[in-house]
Structures are given as C-alpha cells and as structure tokens.
Amino acid sequence: MSNLVLYRKYRPQRFSEIVGQEHVKQTLTNAISWGMVSHAYLFSGPRGSGKTTMARLLAKAVNCQGRGEGHFEPCNQCSSCQEIMAGRAMDLIEIDAASHRGIDEMRELRDGIRFSPTKSKYKVFIIDESHQLSKDAANALLKTLEEPPAHAIFVLATTEIHKMIPTIISRCQRFDFRKLTLPEIVKRLDFLCQAEKAKIEKEALEIIALNSGGSLRDGESLLNQVLTIAENFEGDRVIKAPGIKELLGIIDTKIVGQLVDFISERKGAEAIDFLNKILEKGYGPQQFSQALVKYLRQGLILKIGLDSANPVLSGLTKEEEEKLGHQIKFFEESELRDILKLFLEANNKIKYSPIPQLALELAIMETIGAGE
Ligand SMILES: Nc1ncnc2c1ncn2[C@@H]1O[C@H](COP(=O)(O)OP(=O)(O)OP(=O)(O)O)[C@@H](O)[C@H]1O
Ligand SMILES: [Mg+2]
Ligand SMILES: [Zn+2]
Incomplete structure (x- = not known):
C-alpha cells in the first residue's frame, strides 16, 4: 500500500458507495432510472462532501452503454465507463472555475456545445467552484443555460452558493449537499x-x-x-x-469542548485541573491554546447568527456544531468576545512564559471571574 493516495484509489464508482447525501442520491438516481435527467444541476455544499464524485457518477450513468433499463448504477465495464474512470472521456468536460475564471472557456463552451457528443449520448459539463466565474463568464454560461441543447448536461458545483448569481441558480435543479456526519x-x-x-x-x-x-x-x-x-x-x-x-498531533475538538463546558458552568477549579491533566498527557500548551481559540472563534461566529455554510465553521461536524451551539447559550455575545480576547492574549504569552500553561490558567480564572 505504499505511496497510495486513498481517495484516488477508492473514489466511489457506484452510487451505492456514496455515504450520506441520501436526499440527493435518491432524487438523482430516480431521474436516471426513469430517463428524466435535467439539463442543469447545481450542487452546493461544503468541501469534500461528494459533489464532484456525484457529478462524475451522473455523467457515467447517463452515458453508460451497459446500464439496463430502469437501472441507475453504471456498469463500469463498457468503454464509456472505462474512459470516464480513466479520466480521458471526450464527452465529460470538467472546468475548474477557480483557476480559469474564464470567459474564454465559457465562450468555447458556448461554441463547442453546439456540436454533438463525440460518441456518447450526452456531453456533460462539470463546472467546479462555479461561484468564481467572472461576471462575463457567468453571463455567457447563463445564455447557454437558457437554451441548453438536448445532448448537454451541466453540473455546477460550488462551496459558496451565496456568491452565485440568482439567475443562474434559478435555471438549475438545486441540490444541497451536507457536511458528513x-x-x-x-x-x-x-x-x-x-x-x-x-x-x-x-x-x-x-x-x-x-x-x-x-x-x-x-x-x-x-x-x-x-x-x-x-x-x-x-x-x-x-x-x-x-x-x-x-x-x-491532533487536539481533539471533544477535549477543547470539555474545557469550554467547565468554563460555561463557571467551574474554575475543575477547568484548571482538566487543563493540567491534558497537558500532562503530552499535548503542547501552544497547540492546545490554538485549538481553543479556534473553537471559541467558531462559537462567536455561531453566536452572531452565521450558520454552518460559513467557512469558519467548516472544521466542525454536525455533532460538534450542535454542542457548541448549546454552549454559547451560556454567554452573551460581548462576553464571548472578551473571553476570546483573553485566550488570544494568553496564546501569545505562552511562548515567553516561564510556566507555559500559566497564561492559560490565568485566562481561565479571569474568564470565570468575569461572569460573576
Ligand atoms: N459522500 C461521499 N461518499 C463517499 N466518498 C466521498 C463522499 N464525499 C467525498 N468522498 C471522498 O472524498 C473525495 C473528494 O470528494 P469530492 O471531490 O466529491 O468532494 P467535493 O464535494 O467535490 O469537494 P470540493 O468542494 O472540495 O471540490 C472523493 O474522491 C471520495 O473519495
Ligand atoms: Mg469538487
Ligand atoms: Zn458502462
């Protein structure tokens, strides 16, 4: 297993291998089985949640020559499936809008799209990070989406749906991918x-x-x-x-969360005892305090009403986000800001302190004192 890159080696090749995203999977596979695929899809959601994977599976399924009637799984045997898996299919065009913000690509796309697929039923265009298209490129795309030829399928993927132009969104069938649990x-x-x-x-x-x-x-x-x-x-x-x-070198979010539990319950002695036990286990104070600051920042972001679509929160699982959401109820927004400032200062002092964790201990005491 040397030099292997797991996600390349095991990229899901059938819908049954996709975990989660049930709502997307269900609707999409039904459409494939019934032969009622749309011409434009919009996959929005956090990074690494399966958007590109699902888009490629869709492309593979619609062009599969070995797929039985009423079925949705690609056969993975026919030449079309094989070509897609090898990344050399002419009729699957992937455009990364982050690196080609590209009016040229969009023009090409608009001109190229009139030509039928070379050998498959559909030409499938996957446009990744589509919120990053320049204004001109987005307008060119919009024109194409207004009258897509029967042989074209577009899948726009984005991690930042709020940056997409509404007119594009409204032309697509939209699927919201979720963070995986x-x-x-x-x-x-x-x-x-x-x-x-x-x-x-x-x-x-x-x-x-x-x-x-x-x-x-x-x-x-x-x-x-x-x-x-x-x-x-x-x-x-x-x-x-x-x-x-x-x-x-991982600091478990759970551990950071536990310390914040003690703080929210104003249990100073327990908090300090807990901190010392963690550090005795070998975690670096600096590393721990950075994880704590990051966590508190996420708490503040939640407190001011931003939701999981916000990139700052992308490091949390659904469960962790729920826990944090519960913890911040114990604090006013201004309190949370002050606590964050205290721990940020403590973090900066650790390096120069004769007793590294002292800065953290003082911050804990001050934080809890501040609530009285
Ligand atoms: N829902 C999922 N089920 C199974 N594997 C998944 C899933 N989501 C992601 N993966 C794995 O993670 C890898 C990356 O996923 P993918 O490229 O589909 O993410 P993405 O949503 O397109 O992310 P990005 O927004 O960063 O492009 C896949 O190759 C696959 O191995
Ligand atoms: Mg992707
Ligand atoms: Zn096939």
Whole structure:
C-alpha cells in the first residue's frame, strides 16, 4: 500500500458507495432510472462532501452503454465507463472555475456545445467552484443555460452558493449537499481499511472522523497519513486510538469542548485541573491554546447568527456544531468576545512564559471571574 493516495484509489464508482447525501442520491438516481435527467444541476455544499464524485457518477450513468433499463448504477465495464474512470472521456468536460475564471472557456463552451457528443449520448459539463466565474463568464454560461441543447448536461458545483448569481441558480435543479456526519465518515473509513486490510480500532477511526470537519476528503487524507506511518512499523499491529492523536498531533475538538463546558458552568477549579491533566498527557500548551481559540472563534461566529455554510465553521461536524451551539447559550455575545480576547492574549504569552500553561490558567480564572 505504499505511496497510495486513498481517495484516488477508492473514489466511489457506484452510487451505492456514496455515504450520506441520501436526499440527493435518491432524487438523482430516480431521474436516471426513469430517463428524466435535467439539463442543469447545481450542487452546493461544503468541501469534500461528494459533489464532484456525484457529478462524475451522473455523467457515467447517463452515458453508460451497459446500464439496463430502469437501472441507475453504471456498469463500469463498457468503454464509456472505462474512459470516464480513466479520466480521458471526450464527452465529460470538467472546468475548474477557480483557476480559469474564464470567459474564454465559457465562450468555447458556448461554441463547442453546439456540436454533438463525440460518441456518447450526452456531453456533460462539470463546472467546479462555479461561484468564481467572472461576471462575463457567468453571463455567457447563463445564455447557454437558457437554451441548453438536448445532448448537454451541466453540473455546477460550488462551496459558496451565496456568491452565485440568482439567475443562474434559478435555471438549475438545486441540490444541497451536507457536511458528513461522524458515523457516515467512520463507515467510509472502515470500508477503506477493510479494503486495505489495515487493522485499526473503531475508536481510532472515530478520532480521525472527528478531525475531518465533515469532509471525507480530509478524513481520507488523515487516514492515509496514519496508514503510511503505521506501515513503517513492523508486524500486524493494530492501530490504536491514543497513538493516532500523537501521530497526527491532533487536539481533539471533544477535549477543547470539555474545557469550554467547565468554563460555561463557571467551574474554575475543575477547568484548571482538566487543563493540567491534558497537558500532562503530552499535548503542547501552544497547540492546545490554538485549538481553543479556534473553537471559541467558531462559537462567536455561531453566536452572531452565521450558520454552518460559513467557512469558519467548516472544521466542525454536525455533532460538534450542535454542542457548541448549546454552549454559547451560556454567554452573551460581548462576553464571548472578551473571553476570546483573553485566550488570544494568553496564546501569545505562552511562548515567553516561564510556566507555559500559566497564561492559560490565568485566562481561565479571569474568564470565570468575569461572569460573576
Ligand atoms: N459522500 C461521499 N461518499 C463517499 N466518498 C466521498 C463522499 N464525499 C467525498 N468522498 C471522498 O472524498 C473525495 C473528494 O470528494 P469530492 O471531490 O466529491 O468532494 P467535493 O464535494 O467535490 O469537494 P470540493 O468542494 O472540495 O471540490 C472523493 O474522491 C471520495 O473519495
Ligand atoms: Mg469538487
Ligand atoms: Zn458502462
């Protein structure tokens, strides 16, 4: 398993391999089975949640020559499926709007689209990060979407739907992808480990999932790191939870959350005791305090009413976000700002303090005092 990149090796090749996004999967596979596919889709949602994967599966299914009537799964055997899997299909055009903000590409697209697909039923255009198209390019695209030829299917993908022009949105069938939940991520990672014959504790997978922030791409790349490092050790050792945290230098969001629990309950002594126990386990004070500041910032963002679509919150799973949402109810917005400032200052002092965690301890005491 050397040099492998898990997410390349195991990119889902059938709809049944996609975890979560049930609502999208259901509607899309029905449309494929019934032969009622739209000409324009908009996939919005957080990074690493399966937008591009789903778009490619759609392309593969509609052009599959071996797909039986009333079925939606691509056969993965026919030449069209094979070409798409190898990334050399002429009739699947992927445009990354982040790197080509591109009026030229859009013009080309508009001109090229009149030509029928070279050998397949449909020409499928996947436009990634479509919110980044320049104004001219977006207008050119809009024109195309107004009268798409029967042989064309567009899938626009975006992580920032609020930046899309409404006229484009209204021309597409819209699907909102969600952050993947902890069990969904674990399920997929578990599948990958079995495929790789890697022995790993369930709890270890959960830690990885917790640190993926709802993105399977991040989860898979963390697992990749773990497996690569573990490979360097001899024998068929089982990969265990505590080892993983060290390996990845991860501060578990759960741990940070627990400290914030004590703070919100104004339990100063417990908070400091908890902090010391964590640091005794070998976590660096600086590392911990950075994780804490990040977490509090996410709390503040939630408090001022922004929701999970906000990129600052993209590091949290749904469960973590719920917990944080509950915790911030104990604070006024101004209080939260003050706490964040205190811990930010503490973070900056750690490096120069004779006792590194002292700055954190003082911040905890001040925070709790501030609430009285
Ligand atoms: N729902 C999912 N089910 C199974 N695997 C997934 C899922 N989402 C992501 N993955 C895995 O993560 C990788 C990246 O996913 P994908 O490229 O589809 O994400 P994306 O939503 O397009 O992200 P981005 O917005 O960053 O482009 C996939 O190759 C796949 O291995
Ligand atoms: Mg993508
Ligand atoms: Zn096929």
